[in-house]
Amino acid sequence: MAELGTPELHQTTVEERFQTLARHWQEESAHLSSFTKRILNPHYQQIIGMGPAVVPFLLRDLAREPRDWFWALSSVTGENPVAAQDEGDVVAMSTAWLNWGKQRGMI
Amino acid sequence: MRADLPHIFPKLKSAPYEITSPEDVKYNCVAWAAGPEEVRRRWWPAPSPFYYWPLEPREETIEGFIKAFGQLGYAACDGGDLEPGHERLAIYADETGTPTHMARQLPSGEWTSKLGELEDIRHVTLEQLSGSDYGRVVQFLRRKITA
Numbered sequence: 001m002a003e004l005g006t007p008e009l010h011q012t013t014v015e016e017r018f019q020t021l022a023r024h025w026q027e028e029s030a031h032l033s034s035f036t037k038r039i040l041n042p043h044y045q046q047i048i049g050m051g052p053a054v055v056p057f058l059l060r061d062l063a064r065e066p067r068d069w070f071w072a073l074s075s076v077t078g079e080n081p082v083a084a085q086d087e088g089d090v091v092a093m094s095t096a097w098l099n100w101g102k103q104r105g106m107i
Numbered sequence: 108m109r110a111d112l113p114h115i116f117p118k119l120k121s122a123p124y125e126i127t128s129p130e131d132v133k134y135n136c137v138a139w140a141a142g143p144e145e146v147r148r149r150w151w152p153a154p155s156p157f158y159y160w161p162l163e164p165r166e167e168t169i170e171g172f173i174k175a176f177g178q179l180g181y182a183a184c185d186g187g188d189l190e191p192g193h194e195r196l197a198i199y200a201d202e203t204g205t206p207t208h209m210a211r212q213l214p215s216g217e218w219t220s221k222l223g224e225l226e227d228i229r230h231v232t233l234e235q236l237s238g239s240d241y242g243r244v245v246q247f248l249r250r251k252i253t254a
Contacts, residue, residue: 031115031223032240033135034207035153036167038223066132068224070157080156088148088159090133 014050018057021047039071048075059101066094073097110225119235127219128227137172139221140196140209141179169246172198172206181248187233189216193249197233201242208241 025043032038039045047054055076058069070093074080081100086092101107109130113119137150138159151158152165152175161178165171173183176196187197189212197218199208210218210233220236221227230236237243 029223030110030130031112031225032207033137033149033151033209033221033223034167034205035151035158036205037207068132074157082156084156087156088138088150090149093156 014053015057018047018050018054018061022061035071038068044072048072050076052076056101056106059098059107062094063098063107066090070097110222112222112225112228115222115240116236117238119230122231122235124228124230124235126226127229128221130225132224134221135223136209136221139219139227140211141176167205169198169200169204169206172209173246173248176248180250182250184247184249187212187244187247190249192252194252196248197244198246198248199233199236199241199243200245204245208236210236210244 021043025041025047028043029038029041047058055073058073058076061067062069068090070082079100081096082093083096086096098107112124112126131146133148134146135149135151138145138148141150148159150160152160152167152171154165161175166174173181181194181196184195187195189195195212197210197212198206199210200206208220210220210230213219213229218230218233219227220230233244
């Protein structure tokens with residue numbers, strides 16, 4: 001069993017917090033088309049605020065199904081691996097970010 | 108798990124509606140308003156590459172939406188009555204006048220809406236989707252149907 005302060009517990013805490021925030025964001029934003037309203041949702045902003053530790057969980061979630069984590073990934077990492085001709089294409093953007101994560105050993 | 112649409116849109120049950128597609132994250136209401144051929148990407152005047160938008164600068168205003176759909180042959184008009192030979196779109200906006208949603212008129216006079224990343228629905232009135240999240244319809248667009 002992990003003890004307080006161990007890396008295992010930290011990982012679990014980060015993942016649990018991400019999953020909770022992601023679920024609330026999905027519930028409150030899935031019916032919205034507005035980019036602004038979707039990313040300004042407080043739960044989405046808290047996910048961005050988790051910083052680099054959340055990136056592997058965003059990528060693993062993307063690997064399960066395409067989701068709107070692109071702004072969060074770009075905000076946290078300062079990167080943008082998506083080609084201009086793929087703008088708005090959720091499947092192509094997911095593929096670009098997953099390739100980015102694989103190249104860095106994150107997934 | 109399927110979303111509870113009448114819970115999200117309290118006025119939805121004020122008239123008939125029908126779910127006409129499965130949930131799909133790949134396109135949103137503006138893409139669906141632009142046409143069924145646009146269901147491979149999401150439209151919004153957001154920074155590239157996060158969303159597609161047909162012109163620059165990307166303005167999240169009613170005027171910006173009018174200009175963007177002008178690229179597709181639409182122009183601003185009054186009212187949402189069915190007009191033979193024309194296609195109509197409706198733009199919803201919140202209390203600040205910022206666009207929130209678009210619906211496309213069907214040949215029957217009813218409307219079709221893609222609800223974010225949820226389903227498409229066919230709805231009889233535009234009022235059915237009005238409320239705290241989508242606001243209300245503030246602008247109509249129309250174009251001639253070309254064979």
